Amino acid sequence: MFLFKLLYSDSKTQARIGQIITPRGVIETPVFMPVGTAGTVKALFPELVASLGFSIILANTYHLLLRPGPEIIKNAGGLHAFMNWKGLILTDSGGFQVYSLSSFRKITSEGILFQSHLDGSEYFLTPEFALEIQLMLNSDILMVLDTCIPYPSDIEKTQILTELTHKWAIKSLEFWERNKKEGKAIFGIVQGGMFEDLRKESARFIANLPFNGYALGGLSVGEPFELRNAMLDIAIPELPEGAPRYLMGVGTPLDLVEAVIRGIDMFDCVLPTRNARRGSLFTSQGIISIKSSKYKEDFSPLDPECSCYTCRNYTKAYLRHLFLAKELLIYSLLTLHNLTYYAKIVRQIKEAVRTGNLSALREDLYLKYYKTSKEEDDGSDVNF
Amino acid sequence: MFLFKLLYSDSKTQARIGQIITPRGVIETPVFMPVGTAGTVKALFPELVASLGFSIILANTYHLLLRPGPEIIKNAGGLHAFMNWKGLILTDSGGFQVYSLSSFRKITSEGILFQSHLDGSEYFLTPEFALEIQLMLNSDILMVLDTCIPYPSDIEKTQILTELTHKWAIKSLEFWERNKKEGKAIFGIVQGGMFEDLRKESARFIANLPFNGYALGGLSVGEPFELRNAMLDIAIPELPEGAPRYLMGVGTPLDLVEAVIRGIDMFDCVLPTRNARRGSLFTSQGIISIKSSKYKEDFSPLDPECSCYTCRNYTKAYLRHLFLAKELLIYSLLTLHNLTYYAKIVRQIKEAVRTGNLSALREDLYLKYYKTSKEEDDGSDVNF
Numbered sequence: 001m002f003l004f005k006l007l008y009s010d011s012k013t014q015a016r017i018g019q020i021i022t023p024r025g026v027i028e029t030p031v032f033m034p035v036g037t038a039g040t041v042k043a044l045f046p047e048l049v050a051s052l053g054f055s056i057i058l059a060n061t062y063h064l065l066l067r068p069g070p071e072i073i074k075n076a077g078g079l080h081a082f083m084n085w086k087g088l089i090l091t092d093s094g095g096f097q098v099y100s101l102s103s104f105r106k107i108t109s110e111g112i113l114f115q116s117h118l119d120g121s122e123y124f125l126t127p128e129f130a131l132e133i134q135l136m137l138n139s140d141i142l143m144v145l146d147t148c149i150p151y152p153s154d155i156e157k158t159q160i161l162t163e164l165t166h167k168w169a170i171k172s173l174e175f176w177e178r179n180k181k182e183g184k185a186i187f188g189i190v191q192g193g194m195f196e197d198l199r200k201e202s203a204r205f206i207a208n209l210p211f212n213g214y215a216l217g218g219l220s221v222g223e224p225f226e227l228r229n230a231m232l233d234i235a236i237p238e239l240p241e242g243a244p245r246y247l248m249g250v251g252t253p254l255d256l257v258e259a260v261i262r263g264i265d266m267f268d269c270v271l272p273t274r275n276a277r278r279g280s281l282f283t284s285q286g287i288i289s290i291k292s293s294k295y296k297e298d299f300s301p302l303d304p305e306c307s308c309y310t311c312r313n314y315t316k317a318y319l320r321h322l323f324l325a326k327e328l329l330i331y332s333l334l335t336l337h338n339l340t341y342y343a344k345i346v347r348q349i350k351e352a353v354r355t356g357n358l359s360a361l362r363e364d365l366y367l368k369y370y371k372t373s374k375e376e377d378d379g380s381d382v383n384f
Numbered sequence: 385m386f387l388f389k390l391l392y393s394d395s396k397t398q399a400r401i402g403q404i405i406t407p408r409g410v411i412e413t414p415v416f417m418p419v420g421t422a423g424t425v426k427a428l429f430p431e432l433v434a435s436l437g438f439s440i441i442l443a444n445t446y447h448l449l450l451r452p453g454p455e456i457i458k459n460a461g462g463l464h465a466f467m468n469w470k471g472l473i474l475t476d477s478g479g480f481q482v483y484s485l486s487s488f489r490k491i492t493s494e495g496i497l498f499q500s501h502l503d504g505s506e507y508f509l510t511p512e513f514a515l516e517i518q519l520m521l522n523s524d525i526l527m528v529l530d531t532c533i534p535y536p537s538d539i540e541k542t543q544i545l546t547e548l549t550h551k552w553a554i555k556s557l558e559f560w561e562r563n564k565k566e567g568k569a570i571f572g573i574v575q576g577g578m579f580e581d582l583r584k585e586s587a588r589f590i591a592n593l594p595f596n597g598y599a600l601g602g603l604s605v606g607e608p609f610e611l612r613n614a615m616l617d618i619a620i621p622e623l624p625e626g627a628p629r630y631l632m633g634v635g636t637p638l639d640l641v642e643a644v645i646r647g648i649d650m651f652d653c654v655l656p657t658r659n660a661r662r663g664s665l666f667t668s669q670g671i672i673s674i675k676s677s678k679y680k681e682d683f684s685p686l687d688p689e690c691s692c693y694t695c696r697n698y699t700k701a702y703l704r705h706l707f708l709a710k711e712l713l714i715y716s717l718l719t720l721h722n723l724t725y726y727a728k729i730v731r732q733i734k735e736a737v738r739t740g741n742l743s744a745l746r747e748d749l750y751l752k753y754y755k756t757s758k759e760e761d762d763g764s765d766v767n768f
């Protein structure tokens with residue numbers, strides 16, 4: 001059983017509220033998925049992540065394939081048991097990390113040959129193998145292998161790589177037909193780069209395949225904010241209403257509201273967790289850097305409007321001290337705050353959908369985060 | 385009000401159970417103090433440290449003097465408020481870290497001139513300044529400035545440095561007389577190196593001064609296990625019965641029981657926390673290294689006899705994976721386990737004192753930790 005139920009649709013925008021119903025639990029959408037790259041949401045006990053209201057996380061197939069390897073996780077009883085996470089897990093296909101982390105790779109029509117960035121060992125990632133690994137991890141939502149299209153790319157390259165994505169989507173479904181497991185979902189991925197025709201064509205192609213959900217890939221790869229939103233405007237209307245829509249690797253709070261307005265239900269992004277480790281905090285006053293010397297004797301909390309553990313118990317002066325001293329506790333404290341902020345933004349977005357106030361929220365987030373949304377982001381999640 | 389109350393004395397050994405009563409709370413002795421170097425017990429929320437049963441931690445004056453500086457901590461309302469620690473805090477004088485970390489130092493009869501290991505800036509640490517800083521930190525138990533005597537040292541050097549320690553002890557008490565604060569305690573420190581006569585003479589000298597407690601310094605600096613215990617045998621009988629006795633920077637579980645048998649009430653040591661960050665765990669089966677390839681597919685907990693959060697929820701295979709991936713969560717998980725183990729050892733020691741079973745416990749810990757106790761340890765607590 002894997003169901004998507006539409007609960008509410010905004011009359012003024014494409015925004016919607018829904019439920020994803022699975023044997024492991026029910027998720028309200030729109031939903032933000034914190035990134036748990038290597039089987040851990042960096043620096044946080046999983047119970048803490050859950051206590052903030054997150055019910056699903058993303059884990060990276062590439063990282064787990066290389067270390068510790070899917071056999072170990074399978075023998076441990078799956079990733080949930082291995083990492084002590086009681087919620088749902090969505091896994092990517094590994095393709096994006098091969099593209100962004102691996103030093104050597106070669107794409108053929110069958111798959112991607114690459115070398116581990118850890119020890120140089122060789123792997124051949126095919127659409128079938130990508131799903132096989134995800135089944136071994138016991139993922140709840142599996143993503144098909146797609147191709148990564150760098151930004152900018154010319155139309156020929158974009159076309160070739162998009163067609164390969166389509167071919168792999170079909171192969172993935174053939175594999176899934178033979179190997180699928182009850183209660184698990186498989187999501188297809190739309191490509192098409194930044195070309196309107198290709199993007200629309202890809203959305204139509206993928207939408208016509210019997211996936212449980214539909215993702216938009218190849219966005220948030222360095223393109224301008226406005227171009228990203230234009231691609232959403234083109235692609236989303238092609239996707240079926242009755243299935244969840246997932247915008248991969250996005251984004252800032254502003255990106256989230258822009259996507260919800262256009263009909264997106266799911267997101268994942270390293271921003272709240274990675275930025276926290278770099279001392280960059282999301283607050284009701286916009287982004288602040290804890291390193292700043294102006295916080296040297298600032299005994300107020302990170303965000304006066306935040307009620308997270310960090311804001312209730314620590315001052316900016318203390319957090320700045322820990323950050324400069326590279327004290328391990330700081331990564332937990334700041335990650336906790338940023339994820340709390342994201343949980344709150346998602347709650348506000350849902351509330352705004354229900355009350356018809358999305359445009360006011362968008363306005364507010366535009367002032368705070370437009371600059372951040374414009375900045376490039378390669379989406380990779382390294383240790384720091 | 386700062387009181388020490390003897391509750392129970394072992395008939396067969398010098399072991400004793402007592403209470404330290406302060407305005408901030410009551411501590412049962414023997415007590416182990418986790419090290420919170422720079423205003424944080426590395427990688428753990430302070431509430432977690434308290435939940436393991438620890439009611440007092442040690443913080444390092446040297447580290448806090450250099451960064452963030454005592455003025456900031458004073459303005460924050462003291463170190464307890466700054467770091468969100470509700471228990472007691474004992475601070476050292478800074479002398480040991482000057483000795484082990486500073487690149488340049490010069491000892492005069494007035495104090496120690498040194499350069500910060502962080503930025504080379506110069507400080508002159510005198511007996512008076514060491515206490516002034518600790519008062520600014522709002523420490524509950526302040527340690528006097530003493531001299532560090534390397535191991536091995538010849539008798540002349542040991543004598544000169546021990547006499548300087550004595551001179552500084554008197555100066556410290558003179559300063560304390562003018563500046564002491566109600567409810568706070570000042571502890572003197574015995575030196576004397578590894579020479580029986582000098583050690584005894586130093587213990588007598590310091591014991592005759594009106595301190596609230598008496599510490600043994602200059603041990604656990606690389607000397608053999610047996611020599612350390614011989615020094616305890618010589619020094620402790622010279623100390624007053626009615627005041628707490630503190631063995632600085634010690635040690636392994638075996639060192640703890642050896643010291644309690646000889647009449648020690650208080651300890652601090654970086655071993656449980658630092659070793660955890662290095663993947664070395666104290667368990668009921670002795671010390672294990674989580675890196676070991678034999679744990680690759682070991683789905684049992686670190687220690688089957690431990691009921692800590694880590695042992696209840698994670699397997700060795702997962703912990704090994706996080707450790708090899710340098711994932712931040714591992715430092716919290718392993719520190720939590722090692723501190724839980726130390727809390728348990730201290731409970732077992734107290735229980736053994738009350739039931740007259742210290743020799744059986746000593747036997748058990750001897751088998752597990754004699755090798756570890758023999759190894760050199762410089763006591764320094766760097767980030768990793």
Ligand SMILES: [Zn+2]
Pocket residue numbers: 302303306307308309310311312336337338340
């Ligand atoms: Zn907060």
Ligand SMILES: [Zn+2]
Pocket residue numbers: 686687690691692693694695696720721722724
């Ligand atoms: Zn444990």
